[in-house]
Amino acid sequence: MVTCKTIIGQISDYLEGNVSAEMRETIERHLRGCRRCSAVYDSTRKMLVIMGDETIFEVPEGYGNRLHSFVDSLVAKAKSSTS
Amino acid sequence: MMSEQTNATSHSLETANLIQRFLAGEQSVFHDLIRPYEQMYYRLAFSILRNEQDAEDAVQQAIVTLFTRLDQLKEPERFKQWSIRVVQNEARLLWRRRRQGQYESIDDREENGNEISFRGPRDFADWRDLPSETVEKREIHAALLKALESIPASYREILLLRDVEQLNVAETMEILGISEATVKTRLHRARLRLREALAPTLGIPQPSFWERWKGMNPWSPARR
Ligand SMILES: [Zn+2]
Numbered sequence: 001m002v003t004c005k006t007i008i009g010q011i012s013d014y015l016e017g018n019v020s021a022e023m024r025e026t027i028e029r030h031l032r033g034c035r036r037c038s039a040v041y042d043s044t045r046k047m048l049v050i051m052g053d054e055t056i057f058e059v060p061e062g063y064g065n066r067l068h069s070f071v072d073s074l075v076a077k078a079k080s081s082t083s
Numbered sequence: 084m085m086s087e088q089t090n091a092t093s094h095s096l097e098t099a100n101l102i103q104r105f106l107a108g109e110q111s112v113f114h115d116l117i118r119p120y121e122q123m124y125y126r127l128a129f130s131i132l133r134n135e136q137d138a139e140d141a142v143q144q145a146i147v148t149l150f151t152r153l154d155q156l157k158e159p160e161r162f163k164q165w166s167i168r169v170v171q172n173e174a175r176l177l178w179r180r181r182r183q184g185q186y187e188s189i190d191d192r193e194e195n196g197n198e199i200s201f202r203g204p205r206d207f208a209d210w211r212d213l214p215s216e217t218v219e220k221r222e223i224h225a226a227l228l229k230a231l232e233s234i235p236a237s238y239r240e241i242l243l244l245r246d247v248e249q250l251n252v253a254e255t256m257e258i259l260g261i262s263e264a265t266v267k268t269r270l271h272r273a274r275l276r277l278r279e280a281l282a283p284t285l286g287i288p289q290p291s292f293w294e295r296w297k298g299m300n301p302w303s304p305a306r307r
Pocket of ligand 1: 003004007030034035036037038
């Protein structure tokens with residue numbers, strides 16, 4: 001008998017495909033029969049999909065321009081100090 | 084797989100080449116050097132500081148460090164990890180200055196006792212084609228930021244590196260200065276914590292939710 005605690009402990013590895021075939025079978029059998037664990041599994045999976053979508057974490061408008069103007073100023077300063 | 088490997092190799096060759104040119108006096112190539120990572124720098128700084136202006140300030144400060152200390156980087160192929168670590172350090176420094184002594188750190192004891200090791204890179208590709216959910220993207224974004232704020236900083240960092248930026252375990256180990264086993268256990272705990280924090284907002288059932296209704300008849304008089 002495998003406990004819910006064991007299954008939850010394997011969720012990350014299972015999601016990443018880092019479990020043995022035997023463990024995968026055990027987890028999948030448990031998930032089919034346990035509403036609680038399958039809810040944790042589904043929502044974790046959903047959460048990871050959302051986080052992997054980089055448009056979720058947008059950088060502020062003009063960030064790139066400001067950063068590269070700043071780099072320009074560093075380059076200019078370096079140039080003037082060597083010449 | 085094969086092409087990914089080739090891409091990674093040609094990318095690090097290009098980085099090495101840019102660094103060489105930079106050190107030879109062609110400083111303007113610095114623009115190209117940071118371009119692939121600049122968005123990551125911002126997101127990482129923001130995850131630590133949670134303030135747009137502070138995040139940009141920290142990135143700029145880190146850029147100064149990268150620009151002036153590039154000659155000290157022994158292995159050019161490690162530029163990515165090195166530069167991310169510099170950004171992280173600057174952001175943490177600013178965070179400490181902003182909120183003296185309030186930088187949370189999770190107890191290391193919490194992380195011991197899990198010895199399963201990580202194997203190989205991950206492939207999230209097949210997770211991306213899920214049908215869009217009913218919750219609007221903007222709402223998801225707000226919920227995610229709120230949930231991220233509610234968990235310890237070290238959890239936030241590892242989630243950002245691994246699950247948002249999709250860095251591999253080796254890179255994450257190097258950036259955070261922690262062992263492979265710690266990367267693994269911390270990430271696992273961070274995911275479960277974030278999921279719990281996200282659950283009420285996204286309408287995800289929580290274990291406690293099911294526990295509460297277990298064996299209870301929803302139409303029983305006691306509930307009315
Ligand atoms: Zn279960």
